[in-house]
Amino acid sequence: MIETILLSFIVAKIKKYKILPIFKHWTIYPILICAVIYIYLEWTIWHGDYSLVKYANIFKAVYLSCFLLLAIKYNQIKIYLKGICLVFIGYILNYIAMYYNDMKMPVFVSNSWWTGYAKPDMFFKALDQGDFHILGDMYTKAIPLCDTIDLGYCCVSIGDILVRSFAFLIIYYSIKASNNKYNNI
Numbered sequence: 001m002i003e004t005i006l007l008s009f010i011v012a013k014i015k016k017y018k019i020l021p022i023f024k025h026w027t028i029y030p031i032l033i034c035a036v037i038y039i040y041l042e043w044t045i046w047h048g049d050y051s052l053v054k055y056a057n058i059f060k061a062v063y064l065s066c067f068l069l070l071a072i073k074y075n076q077i078k079i080y081l082k083g084i085c086l087v088f089i090g091y092i093l094n095y096i097a098m099y100y101n102d103m104k105m106p107v108f109v110s111n112s113w114w115t116g117y118a119k120p121d122m123f124f125k126a127l128d129q130g131d132f133h134i135l136g137d138m139y140t141k142a143i144p145l146c147d148t149i150d151l152g153y154c155c156v157s158i159g160d161i162l163v164r165s166f167a168f169l170i171i172y173y174s175i176k177a178s179n180n181k182y183n184n185i
Contacts (some may be wrong), residue, residue, distance in 0.1 A: 001063070002035045003084075003151070004164040008171035021178035027073040030066040031171070037065065042153060045048050064163075067170045074177035076170060083166035090162030097145035097157060098132065106136035108143070112151040118155075 009019050023030050035058065041052055064087065070078035099107050112118035136146055147155040156164075 001167050004167045008168045012024045012175040016174050017179045022175050025073055027069040034063040036065055070174045071170055074174040076173045078167050079173045083169045086162045087166045090159035093145050093159035097142045100141035104132050104134040106140040107133050107147040108136040111150040115152040117153050
């Protein structure tokens with residue numbers, strides 16, 4: 001989700017907001033720490049270590065929970081609730097894709113072959129570690145809801161994009177609120 005955080009910073013900068021005020025309070029730092037851990041998890045997968053994959057869902061829940069701290073600090077509860085609706089819809093879309101594919105999430109890899117992130121045996125190794133991703137093929141059902149958007153370092157689905165939009169909304173509106181708060185001092 002680091003790209004989502006960076007995108008929220010870029011959009012805030014384009015809208016002429018200052019980024020630094022959000023760093024004046026500790027509530028942004030748990031999110032950034034989770035982003036660094038997320039990068040580490042992706043790095044371990046990139047290097048063929050799938051032992052942490054079984055903890056991915058727990059980590060995602062912790063990561064998403066960190067955004068509540070930021071929303072409370074900058075009084076963005078309405079945005080948080082709207083974002084939670086996006087997360088819920090995203091998870092439903094992901095669940096539908098998995099439901100029609102024996103509770104596995106098919107992944108359609110393109111750029112990740114080229115970058116080296118995806119390797120032919122990685123899906124089998126990840127399944128052995130408790131992951132639910134499989135390589136998509138001609139027998140895959142509900143393809144538009146599967147992980148079809150290949151970023152080169154991960155593949156995401158429409159549902160994943162909705163989940164990431166939650167992070168974008170919280171960070172962007174918190175930047176906006178932090179500008180208002182610290183500019184009035």
